[in-house]
Amino acid sequence: MNFELKKEHLHTTSADLVVVGCFQDTTPSMQAADGGKNLDKLFDAKLSEILKHSAFGGKLLETQTIYTHKIIRAQNILVIGLGEKEKLCLESLQLLAAQIQREALKLGAKTVALVLEEKKIKKFSAEARLSAMVQGFLLGSYSFNRYKTEQENKPQLTAISFLCSSTKKSLHTAIDTARAIADGITLTRDLINIPSNDLTPTLLAKEAEKVAKRHKLFVDIWDEAKIKKEKMTAHLAVSQASAEKPTFIHLRYKAKNAKASIALVGKGVTFDTGGISLKPPKGMWEMKGDMGGAGTVLGIMEAIAQTKPNVNVDAYIPSAENMPGGKAFKPGDIIRARNQKTIEILSTDAEGRLLLADALDYASDFKHDYIIDFATLTGGAPIALGELYAALLVNDEQLGKKLLASAKATEEYMWKLPLEQKYLKTIQTGPADLMNAGGSRAQTITAGLFLSQFVKDKKWAHLDIAACSDTDKDSLLCPKGGTGALVQSFVHFLHSFSGK
Template structure:
């Protein structure tokens, strides 16, 4: 979609030329200063009972008197927050995306948020409205005609709006890439495919990319990663990409993604129901790849390293067994009590590998535990951090991006269940606090730097009729990475 910023004061919206004029109304009263012709249409629709200034209300008027655009779309938010504005915009776009409108102009009236945040969310909502997966579905409906979206702002807001729009477009492109990677079936989105995607980004954006095969991983001593991969005929890949936007002396931000391209559970086999959704178990990898793309497009003055450990978790005669003990890259031995707790086994070696970059901070991202879904549902990602400042930074990034997280505890007592009679650590504890004990396992391998962990098992995809990847937490991660720009 083609996005742009267009100058238009709120009292002159009626003269805007577009196939559709979308007016997003904040609060529970007609905002002051609104164009007289538009206000007249709003008041008339309210009087007729066709529209109300409540969240979820949207109405399309055609050939409205005094309005240049052939379609006037009214969308109410009920509240004046950024979250409410984004939701109302989505409702407004839904009114026209399957119709004949090829261009639309959007005006926000009566909101607390500034032009920069509104512009970012306009780009994200617009991209989401027209996204349609079709790679393996030739019968998918035609793409929406809506191809141009302009945000209407006053002259004094131009600079801020342009900055927000640029960031929003970059994040939207990263989200789209993450969704495309995760939505592809596992026989398409293999570890090899993920490596090729990152290599493509490297060529496009001038990134340094390495894609390591089994032999190279064996040489590094990643016994834990290798154990998970050994049950599959599909080759593993360990993917490293570097964006260098600052001096080499500047410590990088490192993002680590879990790339289990299909998770059967291994010998600890999962139930068959909804196992198809385990193609989304590489949502962490997809999100850090998408973030890499967003950052590379924005070209901030910082250094970023992206690491993805990618393989399948399959049952076979070669698969790792419950009770097996493996040696991680760190030298710590791990008793594998459950082969379905495999994400932490590939991440621990990736976290050890991250030490070589002498990072400013490392954040790993993983669809790690069903326990996190039970705790937080699909609204917030679970967040763990080694210090309060990092936790605050991740929380602020999520809030700014409307991609929220929630800090979870890391008390040492939670690690008691990970003790083993046969190895330095077991890969699981009991059922209680499962997301926390998984994080405590990872923390053992991240002691040499500032470390954060995002458990996105509840937020990386949706099931049911809306089944598909969400692209989260690309927004959160991009805002977090950008906060380190000099």
Template sequence: MEITLSPKLTELTTLDWLVLFVTSGDNPTLSAEIPDEVADVVKRVATAGDLPKKSGETKQLLGLSESLPKRILLVGLGASDDVKSCEQERYRLFSIAARALCDQPKRQVAWVLPEVIGDQLDDSAQLELAAMALEAGVQSQAVYQQEPKKHPYQKVTLIGNSSDDENMIASGRAMGRAINLARDLINRTADEVTPVAFADRASAVANTVGVKCEIFDVAQLEAERMNSMLGVAKGSDEPPRMVKLEYQGNGDAPFIGLVGKGVTYDSGGLSIKPTDSMKTMKSDMSGAATVLAVMQAVAELKLPVNLRCYMGLAENMISGKSYRVGDVLTARNGTTIEVLNTDAEGRLVLADVLCYAVDEGTSKLIDFATLTGSCVVALGEDYTGVFTNNQEWCDQLMKSAEATGEKAWQMPMCDSFNDQLKSDIADCKNVGSRWGGAITAAKFLEKFVSDTPWIHCDIAGPAFRTDSKPEREGGASGVMIRSVVNLLKTGVS
């Protein structure tokens, strides 16, 4: 796909589609770049009362005269006195526009970008968002269908203003590719994305973007005392792996660490899940896919940051070798863990990987995991649950999430929840009671980060969706990638 920027719309008749963003009402606000003959068509539609009335609504105009584009897509901005120029809303609208034409003939397309109102966004940032939405918007979760229902654009001309068009388009496309990387990994089946296959994909990404990659096999994991993670993996014929990627873009500055849960399939183990709960368990490696995608974006954008990404990859399966309820595992830092639920396996994988990241001297940590159903019960499917041992560090991530429009909500981390994790025979249990399960899971992880500033992101709700909306398809979402890259781009204090 070719994406270019032009200050004016010159060619009309060669366009398969012209995309316009319009306000509602009988006197819509139109960009000055729209030619008079196109504006006349829009005004006639407005007079008839047929413009999109709400923000995000669309209307297709077909059968136009030969002097006009073959087709026009109108995307609603809402009422003229209620138009929002924030990043969240513009990215949503651009995603709707990109997805609206996924199944349409679209060899030559032009978008007339809407006017930026206020100081929440500038023309360059809007251009970046448009390129990101175009790159990410047409990828489908239907990766195994013989006849794809969605087709990439061949050429898109964005009509607008920016003093840094090439860099902003390149930046937006890099972010779109990162989101697509995570979504593609998560949407593929677990028999394809095994721990070894995921590690190989990570190695290929590292080679492409030029970052260091180290893959730990079973013997190396044993040597590193990763017994908690190895315990989870015992029941599977697929061997576990840990992947470490390293990018050094800021000299001798301290490294920030990202840790991802990569359970490539979770049957629940001997605490087996019901069938309906297993349907989407190929997505239980969303945390690992998230950190891999962030690393790809950071390296492609050449951000001035030092970053290490760690992915703990394992399957949680059933066999005669599976770890059992009642077993005691010893984590890398020596903590003994009484296993009272083998379906609380993600925290056991993360425990060792977090310890490893801390032992390497990582200055700050964020982990990502589809960790608990309790978090979804508490916050719903749209929100990431955020937990921390360092409020200043957490505030930086929350500010970045707010800027990008990704929904995150900080949860309490009261020490009283530690009482639920007390064991009569070991240092702790791997589960608490049914109450506050997302919090007890976070308190469990806290035992493995020492005093390193740390944030835990429970993405169980938004990581994989079974419903679709105009701005996004069902399946993997790529949640929190934009927020974390924005955090690293704007600077970590």
């Protein structure tokens, strides 16, 4: 799908379909800024007349198609509802782009043109609106059908033209950035959607190597022997009953003039049965997505390798399968993590924090300004926050503010929970230093407290993405499956250090 900036007008462009918008009103009218009023004049006000006598009210995503009778070069005009003007946001712009694409394909259009107004609308610059719409077009076309025996030959838009008086560099950069973010989100979605027989720890490592090769990043893959040499006993405990060997993945993006060093750690459990603490059969198939943290980290690396923030970013991914069997670790076992803390296993289904414990300890050995981990960690996160929000826990308030600011700027969903130290005792009452589960109350917080014991004195944040890494509903922007949540906000976060 190509995106073009053109110094043209709607009535002269060669696109198959031209698009104008109307804000919601009792009597919606054509807008001057997007060329709608000029088109109406060419049609002797017949466009307004058609809208007046139709049920069109300008509600968000509402559409009205008008045949042009060759009065202009385009075959059809699509009038689309923009909703209430005061509620215009980046998400609504993404939805509008996805809806335009859907309507264009219904009409058999291959090319689409719409006007990009260069002045701000509300607080949104032309660049921000352009980026949101490009993402909407790309994400709205996402599908995961690689396992279909008969591939559908779905029609695709070939070009979207944004008509404007200027084609300045910042607009081209906005397109490139949007495409990079969409690439990252697409990769994350794909990885979450791939079944575990095709995404073992070894195959996840190969996916990481593909990212590194594409963008010339440093990559280092550890096998079981190297993990053992690094004394990552907690990591190894999770994998010891699986026929699939564990891996530890390290990717590095290095900036030319780095302003900071950031470590991203992603939980990579490629399938989680719960181990001896076996999960119920219903819904267990969803546990192919228990590597959502790893998928998110790889999606971020895919995006920033293209957008190039002025920060160094190291990605660490501990990966394993959690299976039952004669060699499985068991409830009641006590293991010693890489940092020498002992952990009593109350539930083998609380395995993700064991992988993260060793990975966080390893990342803490280096001079990172911040360490941030991502994990589909607790069932408590969606109970507390529903299906949209990532739960955020931090040991540094300034880091928390920066992350929340990036989520707000990109309109992604993140909510800060307290890292309440009084709850730490609930996982310290056994015969070991720590227990790997703390009961049903405040389980997202106690999981965060557990991880906090492995970051030394580093500034650290934990994101529990159990609620938002996948969805069981189809939408305009995302079909059922992996969502790619937080990739966009972390591109913003990493660029916030450099002002880019």
